[in-house]
Amino acid sequence: MRGERNMNPLKLTDARPGPAFTVTLDGREITALPGQTVAAALWAAGVTSWRGTRGAGRPRGVFCGIGVCFDCLVSLNGRPNQRACLVPVRPGDAIRTQEGTGHDD
Amino acid sequence: MTDRPRLAVIGAGPAGLAATLAAAAAGVRVALVDSAPEAGGQFYRQPAPGLGARRPQALHHGWRTWRRLREGLGRQITAGRVTHLTDHHVWYVERHSAGFTVHALLGPLQEDGVTVDADAVVLATGGYEKVLPFPGWTLPGVVTAGGAQALLKGGLVLPGRTAVVAGTGPLLLPVATGLAAAGAHVAALVESADPKALVRRSRALASLPVKLAEGAGYAARLLRHRVPVLARHTVVEAHGDERLDAVTVAALDAEGRVRPGTRRRIACDTLAVGHGMLPHTDLAATLGCRLDGVAVRVDDEQRTDVPGVWAAGEATGIGGADLALAEGHIAGRSAAARLTGRQPDPRTWAGAARSRAALRGFFAALDSVYAPPAHWAEQLTDDTLICRCEEVPVHAVRTAVGELGAGDVRTVKLLTRAGMGWCQGRMCGPAVAALTGCPQTPARTPFARPVPLGVLAGQAPDTQTGPPPPDNPPDGKDPHDD
Ligand SMILES: Cc1cc2nc3c(=O)[nH]c(=O)nc-3n(C[C@H](O)[C@H](O)[C@H](O)COP(=O)(O)OP(=O)(O)OC[C@H]3O[C@@H](n4cnc5c(N)ncnc54)[C@H](O)[C@@H]3O)c2cc1C
Ligand code: FES
Numbered sequence: 001m002r003g004e005r006n007m008n009p010l011k012l013t014d015a016r017p018g019p020a021f022t023v024t025l026d027g028r029e030i031t032a033l034p035g036q037t038v039a040a041a042l043w044a045a046g047v048t049s050w051r052g053t054r055g056a057g058r059p060r061g062v063f064c065g066i067g068v069c070f071d072c073l074v075s076l077n078g079r080p081n082q083r084a085c086l087v088p089v090r091p092g093d094a095i096r097t098q099e100g101t102g103h104d105d
Numbered sequence: 106m107t108d109r110p111r112l113a114v115i116g117a118g119p120a121g122l123a124a125t126l127a128a129a130a131a132g133v134r135v136a137l138v139d140s141a142p143e144a145g146g147q148f149y150r151q152p153a154p155g156l157g158a159r160r161p162q163a164l165h166h167g168w169r170t171w172r173r174l175r176e177g178l179g180r181q182i183t184a185g186r187v188t189h190l191t192d193h194h195v196w197y198v199e200r201h202s203a204g205f206t207v208h209a210l211l212g213p214l215q216e217d218g219v220t221v222d223a224d225a226v227v228l229a230t231g232g233y234e235k236v237l238p239f240p241g242w243t244l245p246g247v248v249t250a251g252g253a254q255a256l257l258k259g260g261l262v263l264p265g266r267t268a269v270v271a272g273t274g275p276l277l278l279p280v281a282t283g284l285a286a287a288g289a290h291v292a293a294l295v296e297s298a299d300p301k302a303l304v305r306r307s308r309a310l311a312s313l314p315v316k317l318a319e320g321a322g323y324a325a326r327l328l329r330h331r332v333p334v335l336a337r338h339t340v341v342e343a344h345g346d347e348r349l350d351a352v353t354v355a356a357l358d359a360e361g362r363v364r365p366g367t368r369r370r371i372a373c374d375t376l377a378v379g380h381g382m383l384p385h386t387d388l389a390a391t392l393g394c395r396l397d398g399v400a401v402r403v404d405d406e407q408r409t410d411v412p413g414v415w416a417a418g419e420a421t422g423i424g425g426a427d428l429a430l431a432e433g434h435i436a437g438r439s440a441a442a443r444l445t446g447r448q449p450d451p452r453t454w455a456g457a458a459r460s461r462a463a464l465r466g467f468f469a470a471l472d473s474v475y476a477p478p479a480h481w482a483e484q485l486t487d488d489t490l491i492c493r494c495e496e497v498p499v500h501a502v503r504t505a506v507g508e509l510g511a512g513d514v515r516t517v518k519l520l521t522r523a524g525m526g527w528c529q530g531r532m533c534g535p536a537v538a539a540l541t542g543c544p545q546t547p548a549r550t551p552f553a554r555p556v557p558l559g560v561l562a563g564q565a566p567d568t569q570t571g572p573p574p575p576d577n578p579p580d581g582k583d584p585h586d587d
Contacts, residue, residue: 007288009261013158035153040260048264048348049245055496059347061245062264063493063532065252066147067140068233070527071493079214085256087213088142088153 021091025050032089039065039072039084042095050074050084052099075102110136110188111444112437113207113223115195115388118146119426120418120433121229122174127437128227129181133444136221137178137187138207140194144178145171146231147251148426150258164258164283166319167426190221196554198226198388198414205413210554218560225413225444227436228394228401229429230385230553232419236272237380237481238499238536240489241343241352250280250379263289265374269352271295271340272379274475275425278323280377285330292371294332295354297339297361302474309470313463341368341484343376352376361479380477382423383535387553389416397422399547405458406449407436415440423472428464431457482539491540492533494526502540517541524548527555 010017018034025047032041039062042050049059051073063071065085072084077094080102089095112128114121117139125137137144143151149171152158162168181187193209207221234249236242248256248264250272256262267290270281281294303310311317327334337357344351356367389401394409396402400422407415417436418429434457442449451458485491487500505511505520514537517523523537524530530537530548538545 007286009164009257009263009287010156010158012160012163012287013152013156013261014160014163015152015261016157016159018155018157033156035155036260036262037256040256040262043256043260043262043264053496058243058496059245060243060493062248062252062256064233064249065255066233068528069493069532073527082214085252 023089023091023093023095025095026097030095032093036089037085038074038076038082038087038089038093038095041089042084050095050097052097054100057099073102074098110134110221111224112136112227112440113138113198113205113221113225114227114229114437115139115198115207116146116229116231116418116420117141117144117189117191118229118231118418118429119148119174120231120420120429120436121146121227122149122178123430123433124227124229124415124417124437124440125187125433126174126177126181127434128441128444129184129186129437131438131441131445132186133441135181135187136190136207136223138190138193138195138209138221140192142191144175144189144191146429147255148429149174150255152259152261156261158261161258163286166279170430193219193221194554195230195388196552196556198228198392200392200411200413210556210560215554216557216560218556225440226392226415227407227433227440228389228409228414228416228420229418229433229436230388230420231429232382232384232423233531234276234379235381235383235535236378236532237477237539238489238491238533239340239342239481239484240486241345241349242378243490243493244343244345244349245347246345246349246374247343247376247378250276250377251382253375253377254280254283257283257287263287263375264377266290267292267373268375268377269293269295269340269354269371269373270377271352271354272381273297273477274379274381275471276379276382277377278320278327280379281332282323282326282330284375284377285332286326289375291330291332292373293335293354294327295335295338295340296475297337297357297478298475299359300336306470306474309466313467316467339363339478339481339484340376340378344370349374349376357478361481362483363478363480380535381475382419383531384420384422384547385553386420386547387550389414389420390547390549391551391553396547399545403432405451406439407432408439422465422468424464424468428461428468431460431464435461482536491536492521492523492526492530494528494532495522495524497521497523497533499540502537506541511541512543514538514541514543514546 049061075096197208401416415436417432
């Protein structure tokens with residue numbers, strides 16, 4: 001019941017991405033590929049949650065993947081409430097886990 | 106192209122592309138307005154160009170049709186008949202004496218507004234996935250089946266290494282085979298439908314041999330990737346602390362109840378789950394188009410009941426990419442004829458009309474087979490969140506319905522805040538309706554997107570830093586709530 005041995009999506013589609021670049025998640029460096037959304041870059045780095053809910057502070061990440069559910073909200077370069085599944089990642093981006101509303105209140 | 110487009114097509118999925126090409130071929134100028142950075146919609150979602158995929162078709166079906174659509178679009182753009190407006194999130198379509206004005210927010214940040222004027226509109230906005238709640242469904246690692254597919258096709262990433270694909274509906278098949286082909290270990294495909302029901306509907310289903318072959322193709326791929334299929338099973342709980350580490354699945358009896366003693370745990374870091382699809386109807390609803398249940402109502406020409414507004418694809422009912430193509434083609438032909446003062450001749454789209462009839466019949470039969478377990482709500486615990494945005498637990502809704510006597514979704518919403526958050530009830534709507542004992546109605550939203558106040562006020566937003574928090578959304582409220 002293995003998946004294809006040594007297979008991955010980049011290999012399957014014979015992808016030759018442009019040069020990888022560095023972004024940060026809460027200050028920690030992460031490598032991203034050009035064209036990926038913030039959510040895709042975080043998934044590729046093994047990260048699946050980047051928000052704490054307003055009420056119980058529970059972790060959330062991608063749910064719908066297409067901009068409808070707003071579960072993937074993240075703080076990007078100081079702007080809270082960005083949908084990680086829609087916004088493309090750019091070199092040097094400072095991604096921060098969003099707690100609550102993302103505003104200091 | 107400085108001339109005003111005659112036709113605005115909203116959505117560049119199969120339906121919108123087919124409508125655009127059909128109208129452009131008849132000489133009509135088209136503005137194709139879509140929120141994505143690339144054409145394709147959900148079915149033909151492409152990897153971002155920066156990823157340099159040389160063989161994107163490895164994740165796709167119907168690649169030849171896509172190539173034809175993409176090349177056709179390219180030719181019409183070069184010829185100046187089509188303008189493709191990418192990264193345009195339409196939040197409102199305004200109808201006035203001079204025609205229509207399409208209001209959109211630009212780019213992923215969606216802070217600045219633009220408008221597009223047109224004489225007629227085709228709504229080809231597709232749909233989104235429905236997921237019914239179960240304990241643990243808010244854990245990171247639990248994603249919609251289509252969402253897993255979207256990140257795979259668009260970002261060439263997997264959510265984890267070991268996935269369970271679960272729920273009900275034809276979408277689970279391409280998702281399970283896609284994840285497996287891309288290297289994920291798919292520990293199980295858990296489908297609540299009864300294969301016997303498929304056999305009972307075999308006459309209706311066999312009317313489309315192409316579709317049967319497609320089904321057989323998926324079955325072969327599941328076998329090849331050694332994906333265990335658990336039919337008549339359901340996920341009763343997702344486990345984990347900060348993220349998913351296992352699910353519990355159980356067998357269902359003939360009534361759709363969990364069979365005692367059949368629970369077992371499957372370790373996984375990803376659960377891709379879906380219980381069908383729902384049409385995007387917000388733009389149609391604000392235009393005043395009549396809806397049929399949860400879908401936009403159209404006539405044989407794909408016209409809505411609002412003059413000048415056509416609709417095609419999954420916005421008018423769920424039926425997959427081929428049906429969306431047929432409907433889009435008919436909408437484009439009909440709109441082009443009427444815009445150029447001709448009476449449309451249905452003989453010019455007879456082939457598409459035949460496909461449409463066959464595919465609608467096929468999907469109606471499928472729909473009667475693929476249904477969530479009748480007693481899914483029995484698995485909910487009191488503290489299962491029903492509204493993900495506002496973190497409303499099941500017991501709050503049950504109290505509102507039971508002790509407080511709320512008899513409709515709107516009252517439940519006012520009493521509990523379920524459906525008042527960012528997604529405006531799109532995610533929790535079906536479950537809240539079910540617990541309230543009401544038929545499902547489309548999420549009622551004044552605008553299709555959260556709109557910055559500066560754009561609403563008709564001026565460039567200079568101080569706005571994105572949509573306000575959900576406590577204070579400019580449009581987060583149902584207009585009927587005030
Ligand atoms: C996440 C997801 C993944 C799916 N993956 C598959 C799959 O792999 N295989 C399969 O067989 N079926 C899949 N489906 C089913 C799919 O919906 C249909 O097969 C098909 O894509 C429907 O075509 P359509 O043209 O009606 O809509 P879509 O393909 O959904 O296209 C609609 C387009 O309209 C755009 N849009 C919507 N609202 C607005 C707005 N307000 N402003 C601007 N643009 C807007 C969307 O961004 C999209 O590009 C998926 C569905 C979803 C939700
Ligand atoms: S995952 Fe739903 S909006 Fe991003």
